[in-house]
Amino acid sequence: MQYLSTRGKMAPARFRDILLEGLAPDGGLVVPSRYPRVDSLLAGWRGLSYAELALEVLSLYADDYERSELARLVGATYVPAVFGSEEITPSVQIEPGMHLLQLSHGPTLAFKDIAMQLLGSLFEAELDRRQEVLNILGATSGDTGSAAEVALRGRARMRVFMLSPLGRMSAFQRAQMYSLLDENIFNLAIEGSFDDCQDLVKAIGSDLAFKRRHRLGAVNSINWARIVAQVVYYFRGYFSVTKDESEVVDFCVPSGNFGNVLAGWIARQMGLPIGRLVVATNENDVLDEFFRSGRYRVRAGKETRVTSSPSMDISKASNFERFIFDMVDRDPQVLRELWWQIDTEGCFDLKDTPFWNAVAASGFVSGRSNHADRLATIRGQFERDGRVLDPHTADGVKVARELRREKVPMICLETALPAKFSETIREAIGREPDRPAAFVGIEDLPQRFEQLPADLARVREFVQTHAL
Ligand SMILES: *Cc1c(COP(=O)(O)O)cnc(C)c1O
Numbered sequence: 001m002q003y004l005s006t007r008g009k010m011a012p013a014r015f016r017d018i019l020l021e022g023l024a025p026d027g028g029l030v031v032p033s034r035y036p037r038v039d040s041l042l043a044g045w046r047g048l049s050y051a052e053l054a055l056e057v058l059s060l061y062a063d064d065y066e067r068s069e070l071a072r073l074v075g076a077t078y079v080p081a082v083f084g085s086e087e088i089t090p091s092v093q094i095e096p097g098m099h100l101l102q103l104s105h106g107p108t109l110a111f112k113d114i115a116m117q118l119l120g121s122l123f124e125a126e127l128d129r130r131q132e133v134l135n136i137l138g139a140t141s142g143d144t145g146s147a148a149e150v151a152l153r154g155r156a157r158m159r160v161f162m163l164s165p166l167g168r169m170s171a172f173q174r175a176q177m178y179s180l181l182d183e184n185i186f187n188l189a190i191e192g193s194f195d196d197c198q199d200l201v202k203a204i205g206s207d208l209a210f211k212r213r214h215r216l217g218a219v220n221s222i223n224w225a226r227i228v229a230q231v232v233y234y235f236r237g238y239f240s241v242t243k244d245e246s247e248v249v250d251f252c253v254p255s256g257n258f259g260n261v262l263a264g265w266i267a268r269q270m271g272l273p274i275g276r277l278v279v280a281t282n283e284n285d286v287l288d289e290f291f292r293s294g295r296y297r298v299r300a301g302k303e304t305r306v307t308s309s310p311s312m313d314i315s316k317a318s319n320f321e322r323f324i325f326d327m328v329d330r331d332p333q334v335l336r337e338l339w340w341q342i343d344t345e346g347c348f349d350l351k352d353t354p355f356w357n358a359v360a361a362s363g364f365v366s367g368r369s370n371h372a373d374r375l376a377t378i379r380g381q382f383e384r385d386g387r388v389l390d391p392h393t394a395d396g397v398k399v400a401r402e403l404r405r406e407k408v409p410m411i412c413l414e415t416a417l418p419a420k421f422s423e424t425i426r427e428a429i430g431r432e433p434d435r436p437a438a439f440v441g442i443e444d445l446p447q448r449f450e451q452l453p454a455d456l457a458r459v460r461e462f463v464q465t466h467a468l
Contacts, residue, residue, distance in 0.1 A: 001063050002033040003224070006325040007339075008332025015062040019126055019225055020134060022205075022218040028332070029321050030224050036060045039271035042245045045235060050088035051078040054118070054232045061228050073121045082107060082117065089114070089233045091240045091411065094387065098400065101237040102414045104390070108176055109417040109436070110311070111260065112147035115229035120151035122225055127157040133468040134217045137204060139163045139197035143311045143416065146176040148219045153182040159468050163188045163197035163459070166451060171443050172420055178447035186466055192454030195301050200459050210460070214467045221259040222318050230263035231270075237411045238272055245273060249409045252278035252400035254392040255287055256312035258319040260413065265323060268363060275408055279366040280399035282309045282374075282392075287317055291366035294351030294359070296320070298342055308371050308424040309391040311416070316342075327358045367399030374398070378418075378428035388433050390416040391424045 002012040007028030018030045038045070038060075045053060054074040059067055078088050084105035091101045106113025127134055136158060138148060145162045152160050164177065166189040178187050190197050205211055205218070219226075238249055251274060253261040261279055268274040281288045283305050290296045298316035307313055321339065327350070328334040334355075341348040350356045369377070377394040381387050389397060393414045404410040418425045418433035425433040452458050 001036075001061055003030050004033055005029065006031055006321050006332060006335050008336070014064040015225075016064050016126060019122060020217050022220060022222060028335070029222055029319070029325075031322055031325060032061060032224075035266055035269040037271045042271065046239045046245075049086075050232070050236060051075050053235055054078055054229070057232050057235065058228060062225075069125070073125060074118065077118045077121050083113075087236075087240075089236050091237055094381065094385070094397070094412075097407075097409055098397075098404065099237075099241050099409060099411045100393070100397075100414050101233065101240075101411050103233060104414055104417045106147075107150045108143070108146040109420055109439075110143040110147060111230075111413065111415045112143050113151070114233065115226035116147040116151040116219065118229045119219060119223065119225055120155065123152070123219075124155050124157065133157045133159075133215055135215055135463070135467040136160045136219055137163075137201055137216050137463065138218060138220060139194065139201045140177075141165065141194040141197075141310060141313075142169055142173045143420075144219075144221070146173065149177055149180050149185050149187075152219075153180055153185055155184065157468070159184045159186065159466065161186045161188060161463050161466070163190050163200060165189075165194045165197055166191050168194065170421070170423065172422065172439075175442040175445060175447065178449045179442060179445040181446065181448050186462075187449035188459065188462065189449045189451045190454050190459070191451065196454040200454065200456060203456050204460055204463065210464075214464060216463075216467075220318070221257045227259060227263050227266065227319070227322075230260060231267050234264050234267035234274070235272060237413075238267075238274070241409045241411060247409075248273045248275045249411055250274070250276040250278060250403075250405065252280055252396045252403070252410060252412045254309070254312060254396040254413065254415050255279045255281055256284075256314045256317065258287065258317035258323065260415070262319045262322055265326075265362070265364075269326075274363065275405070276363045276365055276403070278396075278400060278403050278410075279364060280396040281366065281368050282307045282312045282395050283368075283370050284313050284315070285368045286314065287320070288366040288368040290320075291359070291364055293349075294356055295347055295349045296324075296342070297347035300346075308374055308421070308427075309369075309395050311392055312395065323362075327355050327362070329355075329358075365403055367402050369395035369398045374424070375428040378425065382429045388418045388425060388429065390414070390418040391421050392416055 005024035005028035007026040009026035103111035304315040377398045419435045
């Protein structure tokens with residue numbers, strides 16, 4: 001498998017070459033040269049364990065690895081001790097024809113663990129092979145940072161510098177990150193907003209000499225290996241609600257940066273019988289607007305609203321470029337023009353172009369949820385069967401109910417557990433969400449973090465001093 005850039009100016013590369021990278025050198029996103037079709041393999045994949053299925057999918061995209069090495073890596077990653085069950089991503093019916101694919105039983109209680117845990121193993125193996133070290137620099141408002149830190153803690157060739165906005169995360173999220181006392185983890189609590197944190201990371205990363213000198217890397221949502229890891233559970237979810245490969249299912253995905261649902265699109269392109277991919281957004285409805293109108297308009301930072309499903313609070317969807325690349329027949333020239341329009345005018349519109357037909361045929365539809373919908377969905381589900389949905393998952397379930405079809409099973413992706421968002425749960429149902437035993441009292445554990453002003457020189461200096 002060869003990898004290319006959506007902007008068309010990267011020399012073809014293999015999986016190992018792109019594994020540790022963020023953006024392609026030309027500013028685009030890395031994509032595989034094709035999506036391998038697996039129609040004839042599907043029936044044989046049905047009975048596989050999660051790790052076996054992950055091996056099959058991964059070996060199509062990482063064919064520069066020995067199969068035995070991939071088998072070792074996925075086998076060590078997808079274990080019940082880490083993900084809480086033999087199935088890894090169990091599914092459960094929440095009403096007739098509607099299922100929840102549970103992706104949140106990993107160590108930080110959000111779906112990001114599934115990809116991040118594999119990424120930790122892949123990074124370590126590659127750095128061992130190259131005899132190199134890597135300093136991961138990132139910004140987080142919650143879920144990504146803790147999933148990355150837990151996946152990378154204690155790994156000898158890596159250090160993690162994670163910027164988070166001081167005092168802006170929940171006590172639970174803070175404890176999840178700051179109570180990691182491993183020597184390779186550095187939590188930088190920045191006196192500023194999440195946007196300030198992101199700007200600092202961008203500013204440091206754009207100094208290429210500094211980046212190279214200190215071997216800086218990232219694990220953000222555009223990393224290709226993370227997307228591939230997520231493709232696996234679409235197959236898993238499909239097999240768990242169908243009896244044979246003649247059946248079609250729909251998926252509904254609570255979305256922000258478009259990484260999760262992009263993996264569904266890839267599974268569909270590979271031949272998994274997915275009918276519709278339902279994108280659910282919160283009040284930050286950039287994606288819903290696009291799928292309804294054809295207009296993709298990125299929001300200014302201050303236009304982005306702080307909501308009660310915070311992990312979907314985005315001003316632009318960083319993985320969207322990969323999908324649009326497919327919609328424009330993978331023509332990098334067209335893609336570059338569209339992104340030039342975003343840079344100059346803040347938007348593009350596909351409605352009256354030939355490409356809108358491709359979007360209509362893609363199976364994508366969308367809907368939107370708001371705070372009141374979220375609370376009502378959590379409350380309604382709780383009253384019906386005692387199940388407590390996390391706020392992001394509730395956005396998905398709300399939209400799935402509006403867009404589900406007769407006789408087509410709908411699989412809603414559960415993206416986090418409610419324990420992470422107790423304030424909203426209390427508001428919805430008047431009680432605390434249950435907490436997995438391992439998390440009881442985590443707010444009282446000793447914490448280690450470095451408080452720094454939102455000042456580029458100070459943050460740079462900290463990274464420089466503590467990097468490997
Ligand atoms: C990251 C996240 C999302 C959004 O996923 P994308 O891949 O960015 O679309 C939704 N829900 C939760 C709980 C998340 O952590």
